[in-house]
Amino acid sequence: MTFQPLEQALHEAIDWMLRLEHLPASDPAHLAFEHWHAHCAENRLAWQRVNGVLDSALANLQGLPGQAQVASRALRALANPPRRQLLGKGLALLLLGAGSVSVLNRLAPVADLLADARTATGERKTLQLADGSRLSLNARSAADIRFDTQQRRVVLRAGDLQVQVEPDLARPLIVATAHGEVRALGTRFMVRQESERCLVSVQQHSVLLSTADGSARRVEAGQAFAFDRRGSMAVAPSMRTRDDWVHGRIEARDEPLGELVEALRPYYGGLLRISPQAAQVRVFGTFLVDDIERTLASLGETLPIRVDTLGFWLTRIDVK
Known part of the structure; x- marks a missing residue:
């Protein structure tokens, strides 16, 4: 045998x-x-x-x-x-x-697995909340929803979410993370939970960002900020701050391949490895996430890299 x-x-x-x-x-x-x-x-x-x-x-x-x-x-x-x-x-x-x-x-x-809303590897989900707001979760994301007569609160436990907020002056919608809170001011925005920091980016109107050190700042449409418990700082738009994943794609604009691989990782059920040399290769284009194997194969065809798939459990990326 x-x-x-x-x-x-x-x-x-x-x-x-x-x-x-x-x-x-x-x-x-x-x-x-x-x-x-x-x-x-x-x-x-x-x-x-x-x-x-x-x-x-x-x-x-x-x-x-x-x-x-x-x-x-x-x-x-x-x-x-x-x-x-x-x-x-x-x-x-x-x-x-x-x-x-x-x-x-x-x-x-x-x-x-016990979160109020969660997604598995390769899965995206959009929910309509009790107030009419729409909550979208990226792959491998999780959030708890705390709505009552006094508050509208979403606790991001992992991954990425985007909220299209319905106005309610008495109960502003708040997304809470391990590093601070984002208060909606009638808006569409995205929050990403990472291990050492969080990111917020605003697609429409503005939000109020508050961190554990007591500081607060207004973030306007088109802006993105990284924040942790010590404060916040502006960051350039990137794959990490754009909301293309809501539509099933990731757009890279002359960015490192390593960043693209990190963005694709929540959609890949096996192990995905990339060498430090390959991670520095610059990439430009729009990549679909719902057929991850085809996307990885196309990278090997268009970039100076080698994509080796070993069975269906491991993919390795290295320079040619």
Whole structure:
């Protein structure tokens, strides 16, 4: 039994699992599956591994109170085809020996599975809030929504959000982050939570930015600021501050390839690695995020770089 036939059988077993999950027992697909299963030893071994691997992975989350059930619901609720692509990649990683929790975290970030609103890898979502405002979440983002008669408050836990705010003078909408707060002044704006800082950019009207050091500043349409607990500073517009992701694309304007890869990473279910040399290559263009494999391949065709995809779990980018 060689690795290549087994790898192909794993792909097919994952497809069968997803295909049969909601079909009644009388559906002819079940008979076709039995023929596939009996065809060869590779198919039977692949099905044995796939049939048990997801439950095994979720069992490893039992130490995180309440999150095994939430993880299961989140993974099984992903829409096709992203669900097929991402769950397939995650199962493949598990079958090839990667850690269960880390793989599940690549599919649906474990730390934010209990958030009021969240997105998985490769997923975007737009919600209409109770006041009529529209909240858009980028891939791998999460937020809690705290609306009552006294306040309109959105707590950004991870990733990117954009809000199109409905005016309410008595309850200004506030986006809270780990590093400060952004108060809407009747506006459309974006906030990004990073590990050491946050970014705010305004697409319409203005916002009031307040940081933990007690300082506050008004941010106007077209401006972007980085902020942490010590204060804020203006930053040049970039992929990190533009809201193209709302429309399923990322626009690079003579910017480092490493920045583009970081922007694409929330849409890639496997491991994405780039060398320091390749990260410095300048890139210009508009890139679609809903077919990440094709986007990565096109970068290899148009830039002086090499994009090597190893199976479906790892992509490496380096200079030629």
